[in-house]
Each structure stands twice: as structure tokens, then as C-alpha cells.
Amino acid sequence: MRVAENLNRALHGLLGDDPSVYVLGEDILDPYGGAFKITKGLSERFPGRVLATPLSEGAIAGAAAGLALAGEKAVVEIMFGDFAALAFDQIVNFAAKSVTMYGRRVPMPLVVRCPSGGHRGYGPTHSQTLQKHFLGVPGLSLFEVTPFHDNRGVLDRMLALGEPCLLFEDKVLYTRPMYGEGAVDELFTWRLVDDVAVVELAGGGDPDYTLIVPGGLAHRAVSAMRTLLLEHDLAGALLVPSRLHPFDPAGVPGLVPLLARTGLVCVAEDGTAGGTWGEHVAAGLHTRLWGTLRRPVALVSSAASVIPTAVHLEREVLVQDTTIRSAVLEGLHG
Amino acid sequence: MNGLADEDLALLLLIRCFERKLLALFEQGELNGTTHTCLGQEYVPVSLRPLLRDSDWIFSNHRGHGHYLARFDDPEGLLAEIMGRKGAVCDGVGGSQHLRRGRYLSTGVQGQSMPVAAGVALHLSRHEPGALACAYIGDGTWGEGAVYEALNLAALWRLPLLVVVEHNGIAQSTPTPAQMAGTVAGRAAAFGVRHHAIDALDVTAVRREVAPLIETVRTDPGPLVLEFRTHRLGPHSKGDDVRPPGVRPVDWYAAYRAAHPAQSARVEAAARDRVERVAAEVAARPPAVWGGA
């Protein structure tokens, strides 16, 4: 099953099971079913609770927060994650703050879905991954869709938190299959440790390096791991968390032995360097595992540039499997 | 001016005395941060008080002490919130402009509450027909895009949203003609939204005028903009009034006192005493403890 279908089914299941859930967004009604078809079939089955909105990202997020305030639950689709910038005030200054700024906890079950990332030629304003702009806001959690985590579970978890959550969804990932139980391919297996998908070499020993990436980079990471194994004889492990923030891999007991035994930790992410998720994760690892890490954590971001439209220019800027491979080789040998 | 029941006048003057006391406490260095008093505008929430129901939601703004006191008659809790003392409505975390109690909520970002109120109104329209969401905003707040996004949504979805505009002719230091092209009425008309302007300062007259309009929001849902042409007597916050001192804004109370001197003197003395007692009692309380959230 493709990731898009898994997400679509998750929304169907959620709306079916919980009559307090609303879905709001632009162009999400059938037969169109949303710009990326993630909401397909929802409005036909749940006409009163799946609402197409005007082009008003701020009001959509605000109205969703109002629903949550009044005891409902809301899932918002921002057509392109880039436009979450137009909902920044409602998300950061209202929804997230309201959880705590009135002295007593105000539950705010609200999910803002953000189709993100490039590699599709949509150009500078339709290809970004905006995680870093929402990091470290009290009362705001960041999640990302991965090919490992069933999205129904992810949605249930976010709504149960009772605080607003952003769900980043890589647009290329939509088209890729979910990984079946246990196997990534003929070389690698995966298992869950806490909410972190851990990909390892089947029957392998200590990894030469460990990658940590959000779900949108999972396939690029696995591709880099295959090449590193087959062409460079380097065995890698990969960690893909469902919740990006807060996230503290060194605080997960089941991950510490792995991180301690690895030759290099490399954190890769989409988006430009500077105040990023990856830097935050690296700072946590340096602090917690100082004296245990063999090398400084290596970081991979996209180039310090807007994301161009033309395919050859876009490729230069965005993180590719080859970018990750080079960073690992450089980190280990460079 | 029409004579008022003691109860209404007492509430009006409670708000007035409360606000005066806040400015005095600021001058004495007893208060921290900032505050925005509603001196001159007290009659707006007091007029609306019997026309709103417990099941209605109220979204207030930075100039919200009158809105709160008209809803809850709780000067102790409000002052404790502003002074950061035990018994504060929001444990001292929110302060003057971030209050929440039941279905009452205020925020300090202009225009932000409008989409939220629309969302709440959506919930009410489905589950509690007849109830409405009321959002207080100022004239300057019509500069915010959120207001229009929310009005559009509320009109499209026929949401029971009552927008109470306290048009006091100024936003902080900027007179309305310098910040608003056109009019509130014209803007409401552009969305096909009902609009009504109120010039009266007399609580009885205001109630008579707006009661049937508010009723239509309940029976024939859709947004309604009630624009009160009102007057800010005091500074924007404290000591920051840059208007020429010669021009005195209209004060409803001056007119009322002239028409009803004996009642005014009696009720004002009682309100002042009450506020003094509350202030002394709250000031003696220990600091608020934030239970965490």
C-alpha cells in the first residue's frame, strides 16, 4: 500500500470512529479530493465534517483551534506546507500557547497537515520543509509521515496529546509503498524501538555509521545505505522517528547501545542549515553521549538556497541519496 | 438619559472604579507590565449583558476588563490576575489580556480571536443551536486580515457570530481616519454581512435597539456586526495619551450623573468602596502559584 493510501485510510478510519473529528482545508471535497488526493472519499462519507474552505490558511487554522476549544477535534490540510507560514500566528501564538497560557491546561486536539518537500519541480514557494520555523514552541509537537509508521496510529497519538501538532508529509513519499512488517529489502530489516523505526543490516553486527532522518528522507537514506554497503563495505543503521519534536534519541534506552557502538552518527534533513531540527538533535547527542561518541555528529541539509524549479537546478540544491553517502564517507574517512 | 436600575449602574461604576484604581496602582508602582482600561466604554458590555446567555462564548481583547466584569462580576479574580496574586483567574500566567474562564477567552493579538470565534460558532451551530460566539474587536483591528478571513468564513457557513466593534475613533495613537479607508459598514456590506451602528450611550436605549438584532443571530444564523460609536476616555494603556488635552471625549457618565445626581453619588460611593476593599484584600494575598500546565 502506498503512503498516500495509508494516510487516506487513516483519515477515513478516524472520521468513522470519532464523530467529533472535523477535516478542514482547501479543495478537499470530492471528486477533487485535495491537491494530493489525501482526502479522497472523505466528503462523500462524512459531508458535515469535511469542510472545504476559502483560501484562508490563517482562518482555517484558527477555526480549527476554535473547534478544538469547543470540545471537538480538528485536522487541517494546508495545501502546500509552505503556506503554513500564513497560519503561523494561529498555530504558534494561539493554539500552542492556549494549551498553557490560561494557567490551567486547555486541551487543543488539532493536527495541521503540511505536504512538504521538493523533487517535484514546484519551485521555490511550493517545495519547502518548514520544520525549523516551528521548533521549540511550548505546546507544539512536530511529527512526520514515514513509510514505517501506520498513520492511523500517528493521528490517534497526535490527537490524544491534546496539543496542536504539525504533521509534515513528504510529497514524494506519498507515491512510495509503506514498508511491510520487518523487511525493508533483501538487505535490511526494520523494527520499532519506542516510536523510532530502526533499520539495520539483516544479521549485521555493530554499524559503521548510523543515520537519523525524518520520514521523508527514509528512501534516500536506505538507498545511500545500500551503496555504502555494496560499494564501500560499510554497514549502516538508520533511525526514523515518528515524532520529530520533542525528540531525544539519547533519551531512549533502547537506542543508546546502538548509538554508543556506532562509528559515526549522521543526521540528514530537508531544508536549509541554520537553527534546524538536525542541529538540535546533534546538540542533544553531543551533550548526552559526550565521551561515548566516536566522532562529531555529521549534518546534512539542503544547500543554502531557494529551491529552483528546473529539474537539474533543483537536484543540485536538495538532499539526494548521494549527498548522504558523501557525508558518511567524509565523516568516517575525511 | 434614561434612569437605570441600581444593579446596572453598580456594574457600570464597578468597571469605572476598577479601571481608575488600576491606573492609580500603576502610578504607585504596584502593578507590573501593562494594562488597557475601558474608561468611557463601560456601557457596551453592560448593555449586552442581559442579551447574552451563559451558553454563549465571549472572545475579548486587550481592552477587556469591562467584558470580564460584565460576565462574571469578579473583580477579585481579575485584580488577582493582574497583580499576580493567589486566586488569579489564570494563575497569573495570562495577565490582563489573556483570560480564560469557561466560555470566556481573551487574547492579546489583534484579530486573532475572530477565526477562533468562527470555529466555536461552527461547533455551536451544530450542537447548540441558539447559542452564539461574540467577539469584541476595536476599529484599529479592522486592519488585520484575520478579521476578513473570519467574516468571509462566517458568512459562507452562516455561523452565529456576533462581532461587537468598539469603534472609539483611535487605535493606540492613530486616529481612525489615518488607519481605515472606507467604513466598517462598507466592509461588512462587501461580505453581505448584517451591520448596525449604535450611537446611543444610554444602556436602556442600546438594549432596546440591539436586542432584536442579536436575536436574529440565534434564529437566523449568520454573522452580525454591531458597531458601537464609542469614546475612549483614558490613555491607550497608561500615560500614553497623545491626543490634544483640550478635546475631552464624550463621557456617558457625565451625562448620566447630571440627569441622576443622587443615585449616581450613592452608587458610585458604594462601587468605590467595593473596589478599595477588593484592592486592599487582593494586595495582601500571597503570590499566585502556577500549578503548571
Ligand SMILES: Cc1ncc(C[n+]2csc(CCOP(=O)(O)OP(=O)(O)O)c2C)c(N)n1
Ligand atoms: C497583531 C497586533 N498588532 C499590534 C498590537 C499592539 N496593539 C495593541 S492594542 C492596539 C490598538 C488597537 O486598536 P483598536 O482595535 O482600535 O482597539 P482599542 O485599543 O482602540 O480598543 C495595538 C496596535 C497587537 N496587540 N496585536
Ligand SMILES: [Mg+2]
Ligand atoms: Mg480603537
